[in-house]
Amino acid sequence: MIDKNTKIAVIGLGVLGGSYVQALSAKGYHCTGIDIDENTIALAKDKGWIEKGGRDPQLVKDADLVVFALYPHVFVNWLKENQQYLKAGCLITDVTGVKREVIRSVNEILRKDVEFIACHPMAGRESRGIHFADASRFEKANFIIVPTENNTQEAIETMKQLASLLGFTRISQLSAEEHDRMIGFLSQLTHVIAVSLMNVSDNTHLVDYTGDSFRDLTRIAKINEDMWPELFILNKDNLVREINDFSDELLRFRDLLVNEDTEGMKQKMIQSTERRKKFDR
Amino acid sequence: MIDKNTKIAVIGLGVLGGSYVQALSAKGYHCTGIDIDENTIALAKDKGWIEKGGRDPQLVKDADLVVFALYPHVFVNWLKENQQYLKAGCLITDVTGVKREVIRSVNEILRKDVEFIACHPMAGRESRGIHFADASRFEKANFIIVPTENNTQEAIETMKQLASLLGFTRISQLSAEEHDRMIGFLSQLTHVIAVSLMNVSDNTHLVDYTGDSFRDLTRIAKINEDMWPELFILNKDNLVREINDFSDELLRFRDLLVNEDTEGMKQKMIQSTERRKKFDR
DSSP: OOOTTOEEEEEOOSHHHHHHHHHHHHTTOEEEEEOSOHHHHHHHHHTTSOSEEESOGGGGTTOSEEEEOSOHHHHHHHHHHHGGGSOTTOEEEEOOSOOHHHHHHHHHHSOTTSEEEEEEEEOOOSOOSGGGOOGGGGTTSEEEEEOOTTSOHHHHHHHHHHHHHHTOOEEEEOOHHHHHHHHIIIIIIHHHHHHHHHHSSOOGGGGGGOOHHHHHHHGGGSOOTTTHHHHHHTTHHHHHHHHHHHHHHHHHHHHHHHTTOHHHHHHHHHHHHHHHHTTOO | OOOTTOEEEEEOOSHHHHHHHHHHHHTTOEEEEEOSOHHHHHHHHHTTSOSEEESOGGGGTTOSEEEEOSOHHHHHHHHHHHGGGSOTTOEEEEOOSOOHHHHHHHHHHSOTTSEEEEEEEEOOOSOOSGGGOOGGGGTTSEEEEEOOTTSOHHHHHHHHHHHHHHTOOEEEEOOHHHHHHHHIIIIIIHHHHHHHHHHSSOOGGGGGGOOHHHHHHHGGGSOOTTTHHHHHHTTHHHHHHHHHHHHHHHHHHHHHHHTTOHHHHHHHHHHHHHHHHTTOO
């Protein structure tokens, strides 16, 4: 478990990694930050979020807990190149938005004296960099622990504690399969819809007539193009199925319209209204 | 033009009609309300929003300006049955969400001594009935005047004045064709997307993992099933085309994913981000 003597290192001080050191330092924990950008390190030090930091991978060598807040392939590559610097017996975790492939790749290469437990703090946003770090956003977000049969109960408990320390109140566990299926629908499909709605034609001349509905539907069309294609490819089976299913449903609705089937459209709307009510807060 | 002696009748005191008499009475104008529901009339009187009211169509006989806040087919049927009660020389207007068909149907049957000028106050919502009337919502909404070549300049100016009195600040003019094309994309397609996303499968068990993005995207899946099928059918050509185009775009994105075309997906995301920025307020 984590206590005030636990040495924590966070690798990658972007929006999420930055928010981690912000929250942990505020509670009096000792954090080391590793990032390739020296201005990021300087800012984190200046704010008192990290006690030491830099781009040198050897900075992890004392850490009992290492958080990788990196894109999936950067995370895996870091381990390949630098895992010799990890302390024997340390616990490592991540923040990546897809899990099956990341867990498989990491466990394939990871030293046997280090335990990896996968986590997904669902608090990403389209803005990038430590300037947008804001741990207050964790309070209403989900923190999902994604253990495998190889994980110890202690690692799971430590992640629950970490999530609490970070400010999350909604903490749950899913298998990697459940997680990726859920993310494929709730997050990835919705982003594909928003992106496609903006791309279908240039309708920016309609801005004066645009109300809240269209803005709500397309907000996530502003998207980090360096990160999402990788996350989509790592969840390709789920996401392709979701796109196909959604497209089929869309075309079923179109056919009701083509046939002027008022009653059929009405039933679709009654069902969508009923289901959506369950998502009201 | 409208002055304090102008007699205004509003037919249908739902969310929109109720908001009209609320706003107009607050500015000291004399309103008559017609509605088939006696509790609605009683409430409107009790609040001081109307001076007289009831279900009798003859209540329009003194009105200089008559607003029809009814579903399209109810509006047209009302005229067929009751237009003999309209005062010669009066101006009539509406609030319907589609225009080409409504304008055509009305002008086909309307007495020649009455002028109809179509308007669309884009301030609808999923809740129904006078209890949800709230004229404060007009301030940030669009009021679109949809004149035809048959309309007088005076009628257009009167509608601009009406929109101002109601509290609208964003007032514009479109042709019926432009209006229906815009609505087919910005409003109708987005509702079809939200409805279809809720209907594609029962994902209500995912409620605990649901963040703002999914909620934003599906808010309008709570929809008035008595009104929208009619509006969709009256704009079928535009909406079917929009659904087809959107579905094609969605499947183009899917194919990029199937081919693991990172660069192609990235370009789509850069374009959607750029376009969506123009819709930021």
